[in-house]
Amino acid sequence: MHGLTIRWSLMGTPTGTEQALRAYVTDTSVARFTAMPGLVQKTWQLAERGFFSGSYVFSTIDARAAFLEGFRASPSPVSQLLGNGPDIVQEWELIGVAVGADGPLDVQAIVTKVALH
Secondary structure (H helix, E strand, O other), X not given: OEEEEEXXXXXXXXXXXXXXXXXXHHHHHHHHHOOOOOEEXXXXXXXXOOEEEEEEEEOXXXXXXXXXXXXXXXXXXXXXXXXXXXXXXXXXXXXXXXXXXXXXXXXXXXXXXXXXX
16 A cells, blocks of 8 residues: 655644634545545544644555646645645555554544534
8 A cells, every 4th residue: 555644834824724624624625535546545634733634545656646646736725725835745655554442443423523623
């Protein structure tokens, strides 16, 4: 499996930025990536006043490359919302997955919880 992390700094962003990012993820981004060909999964991470990121796992190198080509070709909605591009775009290889006693993730519960936040 072939991973990708894209990360933006939230340092110096105005109050309300984190809430706008949560709304973007739940209202738009989840639907955009659900059932995307070549994508195994995507997760979004948010550290208040720290960073916002997306971590992707693709089934093939070609699927990751095609996504990156499109990402680099036009500003992402997150870049538009924040007014700047990502600080980190890192490709990586997934070499293992562990599911703990409380897993796997209940994706619908996470999306619902974020929407209510």
